[in-house]
Amino acid sequence: MLKVECSDVFYGKNHVLYNVDLQLDYGIYGLIGENGAGKTTFIGLITGLLKPKKGRVLWNDVEIGKLGRKYYDNVGYLPQFPALYGEFYPIEFLYYMAELKGMKKKEYKDRADKLLDFVGLGHERKKRICQFSGGMRQRLGIAQALLNNPKLLILDEPTAGLDPRERIRFKNIITELSKDKIVILATHIISDIENIANEIIFLSQGRIISKLTADEMLAELEGKVYTAKIDEYTYETIDRSLISRVINCNDSYMVRGFIKGIQGAVETKPTLEDVFLYKMLEINEGCHDKI
Amino acid sequence: MIRFELKKIWKNKIFIVFLFAFIFIDVILIYNENLTQINVNKYKDHRYSIEVYDNIKGRISLQKVEYLESISLNPDYETVDTVFLLQRINKALQYRIKAQEVVSGAETNIEFYESIGNKKEAIRNTYIADCFRGRSINDYYNYDGIDEYLKFDYSTMMVTILMVISIFPLFYRDRKSGMDRIIKTVKNGGHTIVLVKLASMIITGLCLICLLRVIEYIEFHVIYGFEALDHPLYHVPEYNATLFSESIRQFFILDLCMKCLGILIIIILLCAAACIIKYSIAPVIIIMPLFLSGGIIKLFNGYRMAKETELIYVGYEFFTDIFLTIAAAIVICIVGVMAVGRLYIK
Numbered sequence: 001m002l003k004v005e006c007s008d009v010f011y012g013k014n015h016v017l018y019n020v021d022l023q024l025d026y027g028i029y030g031l032i033g034e035n036g037a038g039k040t041t042f043i044g045l046i047t048g049l050l051k052p053k054k055g056r057v058l059w060n061d062v063e064i065g066k067l068g069r070k071y072y073d074n075v076g077y078l079p080q081f082p083a084l085y086g087e088f089y090p091i092e093f094l095y096y097m098a099e100l101k102g103m104k105k106k107e108y109k110d111r112a113d114k115l116l117d118f119v120g121l122g123h124e125r126k127k128r129i130c131q132f133s134g135g136m137r138q139r140l141g142i143a144q145a146l147l148n149n150p151k152l153l154i155l156d157e158p159t160a161g162l163d164p165r166e167r168i169r170f171k172n173i174i175t176e177l178s179k180d181k182i183v184i185l186a187t188h189i190i191s192d193i194e195n196i197a198n199e200i201i202f203l204s205q206g207r208i209i210s211k212l213t214a215d216e217m218l219a220e221l222e223g224k225v226y227t228a229k230i231d232e233y234t235y236e237t238i239d240r241s242l243i244s245r246v247i248n249c250n251d252s253y254m255v256r257g258f259i260k261g262i263q264g265a266v267e268t269k270p271t272l273e274d275v276f277l278y279k280m281l282e283i284n285e286g287c288h289d290k291i
Numbered sequence: 292m293i294r295f296e297l298k299k300i301w302k303n304k305i306f307i308v309f310l311f312a313f314i315f316i317d318v319i320l321i322y323n324e325n326l327t328q329i330n331v332n333k334y335k336d337h338r339y340s341i342e343v344y345d346n347i348k349g350r351i352s353l354q355k356v357e358y359l360e361s362i363s364l365n366p367d368y369e370t371v372d373t374v375f376l377l378q379r380i381n382k383a384l385q386y387r388i389k390a391q392e393v394v395s396g397a398e399t400n401i402e403f404y405e406s407i408g409n410k411k412e413a414i415r416n417t418y419i420a421d422c423f424r425g426r427s428i429n430d431y432y433n434y435d436g437i438d439e440y441l442k443f444d445y446s447t448m449m450v451t452i453l454m455v456i457s458i459f460p461l462f463y464r465d466r467k468s469g470m471d472r473i474i475k476t477v478k479n480g481g482h483t484i485v486l487v488k489l490a491s492m493i494i495t496g497l498c499l500i501c502l503l504r505v506i507e508y509i510e511f512h513v514i515y516g517f518e519a520l521d522h523p524l525y526h527v528p529e530y531n532a533t534l535f536s537e538s539i540r541q542f543f544i545l546d547l548c549m550k551c552l553g554i555l556i557i558i559i560l561l562c563a564a565a566c567i568i569k570y571s572i573a574p575v576i577i578i579m580p581l582f583l584s585g586g587i588i589k590l591f592n593g594y595r596m597a598k599e600t601e602l603i604y605v606g607y608e609f610f611t612d613i614f615l616t617i618a619a620a621i622v623i624c625i626v627g628v629m630a631v632g633r634l635y636i637k
Contacts, residue, residue: 047476069478077476083468087302088295096295102478144473 001025002046002152002182007055009045016041017206020055028178030193031186032276033203039186040080042203043154046184047077059152073102076150078141080157086130090121090140093129097144108147115143120169134161142173153177156186171196190272200272204283214272221270221278227256228265238262244277292479296491299460306456310499313449317503320445321510328435328514343371344433348518351380351431379528380431386531387427394420411604418602418609422534428526436515437539438529441594443511446503447550451557454496461488462565485635489562489628496554504547524597534600534611546593549613552620553591559627566634590616 002024009017017038033039044050046057048064048071057064064071085093091112098108116122119139129137138158145153155174159167174183175196185193193200193214200217202209210217230238235246235253243257257277259265300306322329331337343362347355356377363373397420404413465471474480479487511517520540524530527539535542589595601612610618 049472049475069481072476072478072480075476077473079469079472082470082473083464084470085299087298092295092298096292097473097477099292099295100474100477100479100484 001060003058003061004046005055005058007045007052007057009041009050010053011041015206017045017052020045020208022201022208022211024182024184026178026180026182027198028174028183028185028193028196030197030200031184031203032188032190032193032200034188034280036205037203038206039188039203040156041206043077043079043156043184043186046152047075047154048072073148074151076145076148076153078138078145078155078158081160082137082141084129084137084140086128088129089125089127090116090129090132090143091125093140094144094147098147101148103148111147111149112143115146118146119143119173135163135166138162139166139170142170146177151181153181153183154186155184157188158185159187159189159192167192190276194272200275202276202279204279209279209283217272217275218270221274223267224258224260224278225256225268225270225274226259226262226265227254227268228259228262229254230262230264234262241281244274292484292487293491293494296461296488297494299464300457300491300495303456303460306453309453309456313453314503314506317445317449317506318510321443321507321514324443325436325439325511325514332514339368340371343368343373343376347376347380348432349430351384351429355431356380382528383428383431383526386525389531390423390426393423397423414609415602415604419534422536426523426525426536430519430522430526432519432522432526433516434519434527434539436511436517437527438594439515440508440511440517441542441546441597443507444550444592444594446500446507447553447591449503450496450499450554453499454492454554454558454561457492457495458561458565461492462562482632482635485566485632486628489559489631492558492562493555496558497551500550500554501547504550508543530597533597534602535597542593542597546597549591549593549596549616552617555624556591556620556627559624559631562631563627563634566631591620 004020004022007017007020008015009020020042031039031042041050045052048057051065059067059071059074085096088096094112094115095108098112103111116125119142121136121139121143124132124136129140132140138161142155142158145155159170162170171192174185177183178196185197187193195214197214199211199213201211202217212220225244229249230253232251232253235255238255238259242259243255245256247254255262256268257274258281331340343359346358359373359377359380362368362371397416400416401413401420404410404416465474474484519526520543521538524535524537524539524542525533537545596611596613596616602609603612603615605615
């Protein structure tokens with residue numbers, strides 16, 4: 001179990017995380033927020049890369065500072081856009097990471113081979129990493145994060161640069177792994193966590209706005225999301241910040257969002273994208289009355 | 292883990308290109324600086340010099356001196372400088388007397404300084420007397436090239452440049468690429484990895500200095516034909532006054548060890564600089580003044596130590612500057628390694 005208790009993080013004098021307080025058990029957690037919300041900072045906090053000025057982080061009720069480097073026996077981390085080492089072969093890279101994780105040779109040799117197959121890179125062994133596509137590097141990055149069979153798996157923007165097929169593959173891998181792990185997926189691509197995340201942590205401007213299941217978040221928006229077909233004049237005059245999606249249909253627009261007041265608007269089931277937009281509107285002052 | 296860090300260095304294309312370029316430049320530099328000897332070797336009548344040398348080398352004897360005097364009038368041997376050879380042999384034989392003069396002088400000084408209670412100078416002169424006592428040169432060998440070999444010191448600068456190139460894949464690339472975030476969140480991502488990186492740099496640096504020095508030795512040996520390397524260093528005319536009584540071969544090894552120690556200090560300084568100044572090429576800027584001033588390279592130069600050994604009084608004992616330099620280097624290495632460990636984690 002991972003607990004973050006009332007933690008504040010500063011970069012110099014800049015207060016970047018405010019009073020973060022949550023508890024995570026086994027399951028998949030989506031960490032969403034706009035660019036600059038503090039997702040990577042939050043990850044830095046729970047990985048021990050950043051120390052809180054106030055508060056503490058506990059792993060199984062022991063402060064991670066007191067666990068020292070033993071804490072990392074339980075952690076698997078894939079940061080955003082890892083470059084990896086181009087001159088290495090994929091298996092070499094995994095062996096290197098395994099040794100860095102303190103694994104014994106007889107332990108990691110077999111595991112590295114299996115992980116390479118697991119992430120779909122078994123047939124790419126003879127290529128150097130510099131010859132890999134972005135998606136292949138990302139999958140190799142996931143493989144290294146899984147080497148030590150961590151109980152806490154942190155993936156920061158793991159699907160950035162992946163094509164749709166690879167995204168689906170990635171979601172399947174994560175779902176398979178999550179049974180006995182805490183998996184934290186930091187992303188601003190809602191579809192990454194749709195249907196797989198047990199709970200979604202919404203972060204904005206350094207604050208945790210909400211931590212709910214997807215169903216609970218969607219339930220909040222029942223009756224608030226509408227679709228409508230509007231003409232160009234209406235589209236030009238409407239408050240665009242309330243629109244989550246627009247499709248151009250020749251001389252009209254199919255819009256979706258918080259547009260209850262528009263003539264012809266039809267109520268529709270909310271999605272997580274709508275939730276994201278709603279939370280952003282909530283944060284900006286004086287927008288409640290628009291919705 | 293070391294093998295992977297070494298791979299990062301040795302798989303760096305820029306590193307390999309520079310390495311081969313430096314080996315080439317090293318060979319060319321030696322060739323250019325020793326053209327005179329190379330031309331002598333090529334000279335068609337050089338075989339007479341070789342013949343004469345083969346007849347006179349080794350233990351000096353009256354017969355050899357008479358042989359030299361006899362061929363001096365022989366027109367076939369007019370290209371052989373018999374006067375020079377006789378002077379050399381004479382100087383070798385005179386060495387014992389000169390050494391004894393140094394000992395006598397030192398012993399007189401000891402008496403004087405003891406009488407006025409200057410213990411420091413008395414001990415210093417005792418050291419000098421002990422060094423020169425019993426010295427003599429009874430053999431004649433051609434020691435040309437030994438001074439040139441010991442003086443030749445471009446390899447230290449070349450290895451330093453290669454180390455600056457090596458530091459990028461080990462210390463800077465991780466930060467620029469984001470790999471450092473992964474490495475800092477693994478079990479051995481603290482002191483262990485920094486020591487492994489440092490060890491890789493040290494292994495590489497030491498291998499490079501040994502490689503270049505061996506190449507230099509081979510080239511000098513090909514040009515000059517080193518021999519009698521088990522004779523004391525003071526047998527070499529340029530080193531008659533040295534305080535070292537080790538053999539030439541031992542001194543070559545000592546010189547190599549001193550260069551290794553110098554490279555070790557440079558590597559530790561580079562790594563410390565890379566840890567402090569995280570995102571720039573500052574190490575290059577820091578190291579360059581060291582080159583320009585001579586600095587660390589001169590301090591660990593075996594040639595300088597053989598020619599200009601100083602005796603330094605510490606406490607109640609005299610130590611040679613080479614001994615103190617080694618001791619200081621060891622302390623700096625230990626402190627430096629600890630500092631690098633702490634700085635990297637921060």
